Amino acid sequence: MTADPLAPLLELADIAEAVERARTRFDQALGHRALRRHGGPVVAEVSLRSAVASAALEGRVHEQEAVRAGTVTEPVLQGALRVAGALPGLSELWPKAPRQALAKLHVLAARDVVTEAELGRPIDDPVVAARLDGLAGLVAGGTRVTPLVLAAVVHGELLNLRPFAGPSGVVARGAARLVLLSTGFDPRGLLAVDVGHREREPEYVGAAGAFATGTPDGLRSWLRHYTAAVEAGADQLIAVGDEVLAST
Numbered sequence: 001m002t003a004d005p006l007a008p009l010l011e012l013a014d015i016a017e018a019v020e021r022a023r024t025r026f027d028q029a030l031g032h033r034a035l036r037r038h039g040g041p042v043v044a045e046v047s048l049r050s051a052v053a054s055a056a057l058e059g060r061v062h063e064q065e066a067v068r069a070g071t072v073t074e075p076v077l078q079g080a081l082r083v084a085g086a087l088p089g090l091s092e093l094w095p096k097a098p099r100q101a102l103a104k105l106h107v108l109a110a111r112d113v114v115t116e117a118e119l120g121r122p123i124d125d126p127v128v129a130a131r132l133d134g135l136a137g138l139v140a141g142g143t144r145v146t147p148l149v150l151a152a153v154v155h156g157e158l159l160n161l162r163p164f165a166g167p168s169g170v171v172a173r174g175a176a177r178l179v180l181l182s183t184g185f186d187p188r189g190l191l192a193v194d195v196g197h198r199e200r201e202p203e204y205v206g207a208a209g210a211f212a213t214g215t216p217d218g219l220r221s222w223l224r225h226y227t228a229a230v231e232a233g234a235d236q237l238i239a240v241g242d243e244v245l246a247s248t
Contacts, residue, residue: 006138006145006153012220019148019223022230026191029234034241038248039188045240046192051080053198054173076167079109083174087189091181098139098175099132102163105174110166122163131161139179151179151193152226156211173197192236196229204229 010016034042052064055077062072067081086108094101103120110119122128135157143150158172173194180186180193197204203225211222 004143004145006143006149009149009153009219009223010145012216012223015149015220015223015227018227019146022148022227022234023146025231026186026234026237029237029241030190032238032241034244035190038241038244041244042237042240043188043190045244046190046237047084048081049236049240050173050177050192050194051077051084053192053194054083054170055080056198057173057194057201057204058167058169075112076109076170079111079113079167080170082108082111083170084189087174087177087181090178091187094175094178094182095140098136101178102132102158102171102175105171105178106164106166106168109170109174110164114166118165123165128161128163131157132163147180147183147185148227148230149223150183151176151185152223154179155226156208156222159208160212190237191230191233192240193226193229193233195236196232199232200225200229 048068052062052067058076060074060076062077066072083105090101107120122132155172155176158175159169162168164171180191181189207222207225210218
């Protein structure tokens, strides 16, 4: 029987506990009473905030109110909004054909940013192709670790590999959220983890760089950041729920 390639990550110091703590925080947030009657508005607001955060992490910072009002036409932000809106519809495709789903994410994210010929096509590099194949194998059943760890690995690998031209980070963050949706960890798209990354941006950048080293300490740094961002995303869900209830 082949060993799970990601299982050793849960043996890194403090990681199993951090994963469990993040899961518990999200489970608690899912009990918010706004989700009983106003789930639709909560999902929509989480989606918008996630897109705004993802665009900001690409250097395109916009006020949420302006985005909500529909006055921001900047293409990276628009791409992040398209990605956020498309995730539920891609959740079934993702585990079956992850490379196809990634191509679709890039088309959505990079329209009006890169050339038509570049849309949906990874850069022509054998190393990139091999690592994408390896990542696709993990997504398609090559690991049985908790979805949080798989999402963190997908995110970190795509963030550092940058296999697509243009806003590749938007694709990486969308793919990580697809892991959580498709595995049933967050089937409704309620976890605003990208908001957590944005709130901890210096740590996000540093931990992503640490992940790229492939060392145990580097991987641990990234996983600790990712679980902290999940906790922040769960807190954001509570905040959104409170605001939706206050407005009804």
